[in-house]
Amino acid sequence: MTEPESTRRQRRKEARPAELAAAALSLFIEKGFAATRLDEVAARAGVSKGTLYLYFDSKEALFKSVIEEGGVPIFEEFEARLEILGDDPERLLREILRGWWTKVGATDLGGIGKLIIAEAGNFPEVARYHHEAVIVRWMTLLRRVITLGVDKGIFRSLDVEPLSQLMFFPLLMLSVWKNSMASCLVGCEAPHQISDSYFDTYFDLIFRGLLVAPRQEPKE
Amino acid sequence: MTEPESTRRQRRKEARPAELAAAALSLFIEKGFAATRLDEVAARAGVSKGTLYLYFDSKEALFKSVIEEGGVPIFEEFEARLEILGDDPERLLREILRGWWTKVGATDLGGIGKLIIAEAGNFPEVARYHHEAVIVRWMTLLRRVITLGVDKGIFRSLDVEPLSQLMFFPLLMLSVWKNSMASCLVGCEAPHQISDSYFDTYFDLIFRGLLVAPRQEPKE
DNA sequence: AATTAATAACTGACTAGTCAGTCATTAATT
DNA sequence: AATTAATGACTGACTAGTCAGTTATTAATT
CATH class of the missing domain: 1.10.357 (Tetracycline Repressor; domain 2)
Structure with a gap:
């Protein structure tokens, strides 16, 4: 009985891209592109860096996506x-x-x-x-x-x-x-x-x- | 007789800080702080990276100096x-x-x-x-x-x-x-x-x- | 209904590359 | 000859990107 919801990993294929994009946007705005770490983006979206790469090809692709959406x-x-x-x-x-x-x-x-x-x-x-x-x-x-x-x-x-x-x-x-x-x-x-x-x-x-x-x- | 002036190293203690600051300013403006390479700053000022460190303690000190001057x-x-x-x-x-x-x-x-x-x-x-x-x-x-x-x-x-x-x-x-x-x-x-x-x-x-x-x- | 097999979303340790900062060496100046 | 400005090869910390392994979820079987 140790924090059943918050610690267990979740599978939410649909919500991930938008959540990652939102996290990336806020960090890019705060710190700029170069100073933003992808580990931090992933952490803010509540996933690991590997998950980020399931939905975006590269850091630059993430940036472009954020701007274009x-x-x-x-x-x-x-x-x-x-x-x-x-x-x-x-x-x-x-x-x-x-x-x-x-x-x-x-x-x-x-x-x-x-x-x-x-x-x-x-x-x-x-x-x-x-x-x-x-x-x-x-x-x-x-x-x-x-x-x-x-x-x-x-x-x-x-x-x-x-x-x-x-x-x-x-x-x-x-x-x-x-x-x-x-x-x-x-x-x-x-x-x-x-x-x-x-x-x-x-x-x-x-x-x-x-x-x-x-x-x-x-x-x- | 191979380019006597341009290739030989120069000693210009007085001019370096201002030249380095100007090079740094223009690069920081073009690319931002994080995306600017100190090798590039030094190259634009016509010196090596080591020289940059004779006049500025760190990249951040260079940034502060550029803004404050x-x-x-x-x-x-x-x-x-x-x-x-x-x-x-x-x-x-x-x-x-x-x-x-x-x-x-x-x-x-x-x-x-x-x-x-x-x-x-x-x-x-x-x-x-x-x-x-x-x-x-x-x-x-x-x-x-x-x-x-x-x-x-x-x-x-x-x-x-x-x-x-x-x-x-x-x-x-x-x-x-x-x-x-x-x-x-x-x-x-x-x-x-x-x-x-x-x-x-x-x-x-x-x-x-x-x-x-x-x-x-x-x-x- | 319970058990097992298959799928794929997710993870994080790892690699390869980059770059801020150092220092032994070189050369200009006094 | 002594001093010091300048160099650039070197190092170590850091991070984008990878991938073998884990686990939630779904489907098939008993």
């Missing part, structure tokens, strides 16, 4: 939901930006951004894939909505390419920050942490910069 | 130059943002940002040092100038903390991007590269969002 499904799901919204550009734009944050930026998937940034030099083809399959598609969505707003005369006629990047970068940077610096600054006295009013100020600033006729702010 | 002097130099400017907040703000870009973001030093992001998980104390010694000081400068503008009634009275981050993040992200994704997207067809009008649109957007009374844009 993450990001794409979420984008496609989000894109599908967006279709049914109207054609109010400001509403759509807020929806996309908030949507990216809640579905990606604020979740574990946000760490993929940091990971890609860190490993692009070592895995250019993986970075290119992620760029094509995820980043470009989100940016294209943004550009379409911004162009819609410009055509309708609601948004100012600025250069759409840099504009979409300027919309996105504060969110992306925040997500990257949370997955790198944030965890090592715990306990550091408050200033220069990300405050709650970040999003309010973000939307205020960009929409005032973007709209032809911004709403008046309340008199003081 | 880079960034701080530039900030202090810039801060000193800024004193002699007037007290026009908009001009000062443009000067700081442009100054950061030309002195840091667009140079090799910009890569330190990417490096810190990538390695913060493995070297939290180094990340904390860089945060305190560089990031916080630039942000404090920004906040001081923004507060000055708000007090003078030139800038809108928004929350200064997120505002300074929102000013800075598009530049930081651009710098990080150039040191990670950019190099692996060469030859990728034009869209989603960073265009020349990025800065124009950046300043346009943030100052229209920031100023109480933005300049009128030219009639169409």
Whole structure:
């Protein structure tokens, strides 16, 4: 009668790949590809290293798999939901930006951004894939909505390419920050942490910069 | 008569540390800490690995040195130059943002940002040092100038903390991007590269969002 | 229902290769 | 001649990847 469940080995062929991928993703984000030990990945997934090699051919294959599984499904799901919204550009734009944050930026998937940034030099083809399959598609969505707003005369006629990047970068940077610096600054006295009013100020600033006729702010 | 200079070994005690640090910085930025080989650092600096160990105690000491040398002097130099400017907040703000870009973001030093992001998980104390010694000081400068503008009634009275981050993040992200994704997207067809009008649109957007009374844009 | 045989998921000790760090030797400088 | 900067072969610790063996599970037999 010695810990019947927890110590006995389990056979769960279906669940292993996803569990291993999740463990690998979190460790790759924490430590980077090269500094991550496969023994540690296996341990975090609750299996031995040998099991890892039943499901993935090599460390690099594991890395590629983690990148390729993450990001794409979420984008496609989000894109599908967006279709049914109207054609109010400001509403759509807020929806996309908030949507990216809640579905990606604020979740574990946000760490993929940091990971890609860190490993692009070592895995250019993986970075290119992620760029094509995820980043470009989100940016294209943004550009379409911004162009819609410009055509309708609601948004100012600025250069759409840099504009979409300027919309996105504060969110992306925040997500990257949370997955790198944030965890090592715990306990550091408050200033220069990300405050709650970040999003309010973000939307205020960009929409005032973007709209032809911004709403008046309340008199003081 | 076989290449007298290039093959003969040189003794240049003074120049070695800086040359080794520069070689290490560029490789750490390209590949990350763990994936960088000390033989490669030494080769790039034109010496052997043994020489590296004459000037640095360990790989980690080399890393710390590279981070601690880079960034701080530039900030202090810039801060000193800024004193002699007037007290026009908009001009000062443009000067700081442009100054950061030309002195840091667009140079090799910009890569330190990417490096810190990538390695913060493995070297939290180094990340904390860089945060305190560089990031916080630039942000404090920004906040001081923004507060000055708000007090003078030139800038809108928004929350200064997120505002300074929102000013800075598009530049930081651009710098990080150039040191990670950019190099692996060469030859990728034009869209989603960073265009020349990025800065124009950046300043346009943030100052229209920031100023109480933005300049009128030219009639169409 | 109980026993036995067959399957394959899982394990971890092992191998082969890599790389941070050392040190005996070489050669430039004083 | 003495000093010391520079070298690169060497070592030992570490880890990606392997594989012979173990055990949970399922199927067949009694």
